[in-house]
Structures are given as C-alpha cells and as structure tokens.
Amino acid sequence: MQTIWFCIVAVMVAMYVVLDGFDLGAGALHFLVAKDERERQQVIRAIGPVWDGNEVWLLAGGGTLYFAFPALYAAGFSGFYLPLMVVLWLLILRGVSVEFRSHLTTTVWIHFWDVVFAAASLLLAVFFGAALGNVVRGVPLNQQGYFFEALWTNFRIGPNPGVLDWYTILVGVAALVTLMVHGALWLALKTEGAVHDRAVGWARGLWWALLAMTLLVTVVTFAIQPHVPDRFAHNPWQFIFPALAIAGLGGTAWFMQKHDDLKSFLSSCAYIVGMLTSVVFGVYPLVLPASTDPAYSLTIDNAKAGDYGLKIGLAWWLVGVILVTIYHIHVYRSFAGKVRAEAGKEDY
Numbered sequence: 001m002q003t004i005w006f007c008i009v010a011v012m013v014a015m016y017v018v019l020d021g022f023d024l025g026a027g028a029l030h031f032l033v034a035k036d037e038r039e040r041q042q043v044i045r046a047i048g049p050v051w052d053g054n055e056v057w058l059l060a061g062g063g064t065l066y067f068a069f070p071a072l073y074a075a076g077f078s079g080f081y082l083p084l085m086v087v088l089w090l091l092i093l094r095g096v097s098v099e100f101r102s103h104l105t106t107t108v109w110i111h112f113w114d115v116v117f118a119a120a121s122l123l124l125a126v127f128f129g130a131a132l133g134n135v136v137r138g139v140p141l142n143q144q145g146y147f148f149e150a151l152w153t154n155f156r157i158g159p160n161p162g163v164l165d166w167y168t169i170l171v172g173v174a175a176l177v178t179l180m181v182h183g184a185l186w187l188a189l190k191t192e193g194a195v196h197d198r199a200v201g202w203a204r205g206l207w208w209a210l211l212a213m214t215l216l217v218t219v220v221t222f223a224i225q226p227h228v229p230d231r232f233a234h235n236p237w238q239f240i241f242p243a244l245a246i247a248g249l250g251g252t253a254w255f256m257q258k259h260d261d262l263k264s265f266l267s268s269c270a271y272i273v274g275m276l277t278s279v280v281f282g283v284y285p286l287v288l289p290a291s292t293d294p295a296y297s298l299t300i301d302n303a304k305a306g307d308y309g310l311k312i313g314l315a316w317w318l319v320g321v322i323l324v325t326i327y328h329i330h331v332y333r334s335f336a337g338k339v340r341a342e343a344g345k346e347d348y
Contacts (some may be wrong), residue, residue: 174216
C-alpha cells in the first residue's frame, strides 16, 4: 500500500510541475518575450484563466503527502521551515501581482507588479529545483527523524549542508531552464505575432542549455547519490523513465523544427515527467535520504501512515482526483485557442 501512495505522490508532484511549471516559465520570460504593455497583456492572458487552478495540484500534493507519509511531512516542514516561508511569500506575491496589475492603469503600478511577477516566478523555479536537489542529496536527519538546515553554510556537500550548496543551486538552475523552455512553448502555443515569435526563439535557444544541464545534472547526481545508479543497476525496467525524458527532449527539438507548437509543448511535458519520475524512482524506497547516517533515512516504510487509513484514503483520493481532472478538462477546453491583447484591456 505504501508503494501505491508513493506513486500517487509522484503523480501529484509531476502534475503540479507540468501544469504550474509553464506559467512559472512564462513569468520568468515575461520581459524577454513581451516588449510593451499590449504584449505583456498577452502573456498574462495566456496563463490568466488557468494559473490558480494549476496550483490546486500543489495543495493536493501537500495534502496527499501529509496523509500518506506524515513523518516525511513533519520532518520536511520543520527542517525546511525558512525556505518554505520564502516559497510561501513568493507564491503570494506572484498571485497578487497577476490580480493587482490591472486594478490601476498607471504605468508605475503596472510595471511594479510586472517586475514582482517575473521575479517571483524566476525565484520559485529555482527554489523548487533546489528543494528537489535537497531530497536527492540528502539532509542531516538525526536519530529521531528530524533535521534543521540553514539557508546556506559553506556551499559544500557534507554531513551538515545548507539548503543551498553548489549541487542544489545547480539543480535549481536546471529547473529554471526547464521551466523557461516549458513556459516559452506554452506561450508559443497560446499567443500569436511578435510574442509567439520571440517565445519560439527563446525556446530554441534555451533548448541547448537544457540539453547541457540535463547531462550535467545526471552525471553529478549519479556521483553524489550512489543509491540512484544502484537502483537503476538492479532494476533495469526503471530505464523507461529516462527514456521518456530523452524522447521528450528530442521530440521538443524535432517538433519545434516542424513548427508544431502543440506537439512541442506536449514533448516538453513528457520530458518533465520523465525527469521527475527518474529522480523519484531513483531514490525509492527512500523518501528523504540522510546525509548523516543512512540508517536515519526516511523510507516508505518508516514514514507511512497506518495501513487501514491508507486503504480508506485511497477511495477518497480517487473521487477527489476525478473531480479535479474534470475541472481542469473543462477549464482548458473553455479557454482553448490563441489569446489576443487589446489596448487598455485585460480580459481573463
């Protein structure tokens, strides 16, 4: 049962990154693809109807994690208290900026919230990537299953690292590049004219950086976390996940050359899912490795909730995820097609 819930949490995380990832990427590219107010309205309207619904998967994923693996939830939220507060404020500022920018028509007001939107989106991508890097690298868990990490120490990997070190920053930059490509492809799919052309140009240029970062992060991860290559060596079937990532990365480039915006975006989705599942099942059955002593690591067995609760919860989770899926299908169908900006108007 715990393995089923491990897979469920992985699905929830992947759905959040795929869906909210493109509007984080669009935000990070806000000033690069849009050069005036009309074009910036196009960017906002491309994500306006869906960005808040996409964040449902973040809330649902957190709730699922709390329900299925309460020990992991408790350890993570106590040990990562400071960065989690930073992420919370960035999420708040990003949401506020999208909603507030159209309340006044003064240039200073609109430009201020555009800067907040772009900065919050960029930093969220980096922090989410760094969080993933911490899970792979390991944290200084004690015998009771708790830990505390400063935001940074000496930026080196060791038994008592900070949240930010050279490896987690590397993963954070890789996450930023990934989501910028993802966001650019979404904007190419949803916009037209100059914004579309610039989005395609940035996606093509950043694809090469994404290829380089993928190779670099993979090599470094195998070097610093021996559990990952060991899992792949003993479970060859898991190569299906990196194969999906490779196919997605290659498909993104191929369909960009074919000027097929939809298939390029879907290939980017496949790449993200492939990379995340490669990491998740690379550390399995660990859910939070310990950098102090491997015996202190949290696993699906010592972090899980009671078996009876997990069985009952599975039925309720199925009902909830069906409702959320229906909602998302309705929203994306309702707002399908290209967006067009009109002078002095934001209608989203």
